[in-house]
Amino acid sequence: MQIILLGPPGAGKGTQAAVLSATLKIPHISTGDIFRAHIKGGTNLGVLAKRYIDSGKLVPDDVTTDIVASRLNEEDCASGFIMDGFPRTIPQARMFDEMLERLGKKVEVVINITVEDSIIVKRLSGRRMCSCGRTYHIDNNPPKTEGVCDVCNRSLYIRDDDKEETIKERLKIYHKQTSPLVDYYQGKGLTMNFDGSKPIEVTTREILDSLKKTD
Numbered sequence: 742m743q744i745i746l747l748g749p750p751g752a753g754k755g756t757q758a759a760v761l762s763a764t765l766k767i768p769h770i771s772t773g774d775i776f777r778a779h780i781k782g783g784t785n786l787g788v789l790a791k792r793y794i795d796s797g798k799l800v801p802d803d804v805t806t807d808i809v810a811s812r813l814n815e816e817d818c819a820s821g822f823i824m825d826g827f828p829r830t831i832p833q834a835r836m837f838d839e840m841l842e843r844l845g846k847k848v849e850v851v852i853n854i855t856v857e858d859s860i861i862v863k864r865l866s867g868r869r870m871c872s873c874g875r876t877y878h879i880d881n882n883p884p885k886t887e888g889v890c891d892v893c894n895r896s897l898y899i900r901d902d903d904k905e906e907t908i909k910e911r912l913k914i915y916h917k918q919t920s921p922l923v924d925y926y927q928g929k930g931l932t933m934n935f936d937g938s939k940p941i942e943v944t945t946r947e948i949l950d951s952l953k954k955t956d
């Protein structure tokens with residue numbers, strides 16, 4: 742099955758992708774991971790992408806599409822894939838469709854995980870990190886003493902990405918870019934919406950049940 746996963750930061754996409762990948766036996770393709778692999782491997786596309794990233798520019802859509810295409814050409818994608826992080830915009834979606842057609846593939850399902858912004862802000866802004874690698878959450882997994890790591894006693898900190906203002910900005914960008922994308926796939930009859938504010942395993946069950954019905 743050829744799947745695109747959409748959802749805001751903090752919607753639990755990574756966790757859902759991991760479970761779906763294991764259950765459906767298809768690879769989870771995160772564009773972030775492919776980029777890092779190309780850059781690390783020093784491929785032509787990697788060198789090109791790095792040049793843009795290092796100069797603070799966005800990697801152009803055609804370069805991103807080529808990088809994704811090279812991954813989808815690999816053998817483990819023969820029976821499907823779960824795309825995560827691409828496409829993000831309508832022009833990318835159009836390029837993606839054309840590229841898939843060239844590869845003899847097509848998007849079959851778009852899984853759209855929705856969570857209200859206020860819940861995401863609460864989820865992400867409550868995260869606390871320790872330099873020893875432990876992570877906490879002020880509501881779901883609090884340390885025994887506020888602000889202090891249970892294991893090493895160091896002070897906990899908030900990642901820049903988890904600061905409330907940063908989260909709100911990321912959500913704003915997400916909604917602006919992705920709402921049209923949801924409509925684009927809705928128009929093709931491919932979008933399935935899921936409520937990501939439920940416990941992770943409940944959402945997983947709902948996704949798997951819905952996918953079974955499309956078989």
Ligand SMILES: [Zn+2]
Nearest residue numbers: 871873890893
């Ligand atoms: Zn610690």
